[in-house]
């Protein structure tokens with residue numbers, strides 16, 4: 001298998017969407033994730049299913065360096081092993097009780113989750129910063145057709161919408177659903193940020209129309 005086929009990095013959220021001691025749901029083509037940041041600021045990606053009775057861990061809570069399930073309070077480390085079972089406070093949980101984890105990298109204001117085993121680090125977005133994210137009910141092909149442009153090797157689509165240059169970082173969530181991060185130049189003015197955001201919305205509506213989804 002060629003190295004580039006062993007895996008890739010999915011930019012699942014903006015750094016600013018995940019303050020310390022919080023957990024949010026995220027998704028890649030590999031499935032649902034509980035994306036969480038510990039009190040000290042370290043980020044982890046755990047499978048969004050508690051090994052006990054299947055509750056979504058993204059509904060849970062973060063205390064210190066652990067993620068706890070909202071249902072019966074089992075808590076997990078960033079490596080995935082169970083740390084504590086409140087109903088059995090004297091028990092050291094066996095190593096076999098684990099939640100699957102995926103690698104995470106934080107760079108350029110984005111949180112990248114490894115799908116498979118990527119051969120390289122996430123792509124650099126030198127000079128660009130994320131402004132906001134939106135979900136488009138269309139696949140990447142429909143967005144490319146709406147933009148009249150194709151993704152570059154980083155997954156960035158560069159186009160002009162309503163006379164406004166737009167840079168979008170795209171990642172497939174599931175069939176006909178794409179997560180889009182709007183990128184702007186580092187140091188963009190408030191007016192430029194507003195125009196970029198509006199241009200992205202305009203492109204979203206056209207792509208969804210092309211896809212036959214909700215405009």
Ligand code: FES
Pocket residue numbers: 050051052053054055069070071072073074
């Ligand atoms: S389902 Fe998570 S602790 Fe019971």
